[in-house]
Amino acid sequence: MVRDRNFRNESPAPQPTDARGVMIPLGLLIRLSRDKRGIGAIEFAILAPVLLLLYLGALEITVALSVAKRTSRxxxxxxxxxxxxxxxxxxxxATMPSAASAIFAPFGTTGMTMKITGITIDSSSKATVAWSWAQNGTTPYSAGSAASGVPTDMNTAGSFLVRTELSIPYQMLSFGPDFLPSGTNTITISREYFYRQRTGQSIPCSDC
Incomplete structure (x- = not known):
């Protein structure tokens, strides 16, 4: 018996198997590796939450800036x-909070606080409280006490100023307040404005 020198006694290449030992056709694996149809869905599933958070963050910043502008106005x-x-x-x-509410529309003014103070500046440029009024009906500053925070360019001897202090709470992530720890999802937006009297030497308040 003559052996063919070109004959090779080779066993077939082992086929891949899954975790249970079941053989998986090699052709199927090749087809799956070349199939790109699911890549777009996977990328969307990864990026969609990120894009949603960016959108909600931009919306939150826009609303907060709008409330801050209305507070200043x-x-x-x-x-x-x-x-x-x-x-x-x-x-x-006491009618001024209603005026503020009209400016804040369509946003609410729940929790808003307001203080209005008349300030007298004497001949030595010393600023003192002439009268004061708070939204809750109290007197926040004693008459004759020193008035703080008067801008340098408005501290003119012999003049009279009116200071308005307005604060309003703003709830961040109002669409999902549970996203932030309790007590950290609310900030207070405050603004303070000084105006000089238009006519006369002062603006008295008869019953403040």
């Missing part, structure tokens, strides 16, 4: 209205 407008008066009373000042 309301504080300045109220000081402007008061300085146009020759005198004021508590009943007149």
């Amino acid at each position: 309301a504080s300045g407008t109220i000081a402007d209205i008061v300085t146009q008066q020759s005198s004021v009373t508590k009943s007149f000042l």
